[in-house]
Amino acid sequence: MLQNALHQSKSYLKEIIQPGDVVVDATAGNGHDTLFLAKLVSESGRVFAFDIQTEAIQATQARLQQAGITNAELVLAGHERMAEFVPQNVRAVVFNLGYLPGADHSVTTESTKTIQAIEAALELLLPEGRIVVVIYHGHESGKIERAQLLEFVSGLSQDRFQVLHSAFLNQQNSPPELVVIEKKKSSS
Template sequence: MPLLKTVAFVHTLLAGHVVAGARVIDATMGNGHDTLQLARLVGEAGHVYAFDIQRDALAATAARLGHENLQARATLIHDSHAHMLDYVSEPVSAIIFNLGYLPGADKSCATQANSTLAAVKSALTLLAPGGLLLIAIYWGHPAGADEKEALEPFVAQLSPEQYRVLKYEFINRANPAPYLLAVERFTN
């Protein structure tokens, strides 16, 4: 099998962890690609909670879900991922963060290190045993570099008795290539 680009690897990991009936979170819905993939995976009995602060993201995601008639499988939340605990209290089997800015939109409106770190900490409290937290980091812009500096040391210090942490990164690219931090909570 060839090495997968970061987003393809994310979807492969999600497919291996998310089963029909699962509850999951897309912490940064963007244009809805991850939300749609999660809605397919959770099936009719599952549910996706998707967050974004931009109305354009909610509209694009709603349209993408509507095209496949999957709107009922997702709750689209117009709020920061840092407030996910205000909306979700049940354990979830997967959480995806695709950091950066909304493709095709204002690049100055990007995820920020402080709110993202708070959201990741909240995500860990919601992650069910055996659950998977995926963080795609795009660090080729100033806000992304700040997120990289905040998130990587944080996940690196997570207890090895409770979590397995992976960094998936191509290291022979000239530009700062996006990479993935994957955190799996052990089943106790």
């Protein structure tokens, strides 16, 4: 079976993340990605995880505590403010767009803020670092976010970044899509 966007996102992260790295979960939600990242960077590394909902930060905190993880910093703030909290030389940033499963579906990521956050992340990223974005576009605002995001990433400088877009083309249920941005080695 071909891997879905979520599985693909993890493969693209696993390929580059090393123990000791600094990485970012831009949408902590229930903390699945934060936990995944914390294990990859190990005790010597650090994960910064953002969410705008207290509920999400608490769920992430509980998941990390249960797993005995102590190398994550949870930030109750929008990812568009990433540069205020995260140091330079970040290996990877992951976005899982959309709303928190089981919570208020009207609280969702928004294209303007998502794009601001990606712009900030592009500057924080190490050469050969990656931004991995899983796009859920089954809901109305998700469709707008998808369109605006694809337009934005399509315009990124070819000299500085490689941009990949992966989507299943013959499925009727709007399966999630993946965007990966890799900063080129020679990029400043």
